[in-house]
Amino acid sequence: MVSIKPxxxxxxxxxxxxxxxxxxxxxxxxxxxxxxxxxxxxxxANQIAGSSAAAARKxxxxxxxxxxxxxxxxxxxxxxxxxxxxxxxxxxxxxESGFGRFHSAIASASLPPRGPKGDARNYARVQAxxxxxxxLKLTGGA
Numbered sequence: 585m586v587s588i589k590p591x592x593x594x595x596x597x598x599x600x601x602x603x604x605x606x607x608x609x610x611x612x613x614x615x616x617x618x619x620x621x622x623x624x625x626x627x628x629a630n631q632i633a634g635s636s637a638a639a640a641r642k643x644x645x646x647x648x649x650x651x652x653x654x655x656x657x658x659x660x661x662x663x664x665x666x667x668x669x670x671x672x673x674x675x676x677x678x679x680e681s682g683f684g685r686f687h688s689a690i691a692s693a694s695l696p697p698r699g700p701k702g703d704a705r706n707y708a709r710v711q712a713x714x715x716x717x718x719x720l721k722l723t724g725g726a
Contacts (some may be wrong), residue, residue: 689720 588594614622652726693716699705 674675685720685725686717689725692716 690713693712695712696705696711698709
């Protein structure tokens, strides 16, 4: 039998010590051993194989069932709202550059005249925007 500290002690130490490692986390991002994009691209075959194996054994749904709604809700409420707001603020430049081509396609769409509220002709306006976005996708812009 292996001598190991009680699980509660191990978890408590992890929770106390790990937050103090934020500087190491940041340093790893600033100077990774291998650039993230290169490493991620090189791992594509492994990602496909792992995803296929997980799908075959239905691991995703099994994990969802195991975690359950209580864990999702508890953890989401504990850390989600602050991270959501902070993440949205930090992502503004990326959102702007990523949405820019869609914004341009929507802005350049030619819309038919608006009809009265509830008029079926108003759907043509929606279709014009959908057509412009679909054209963007087909031309490689999306």
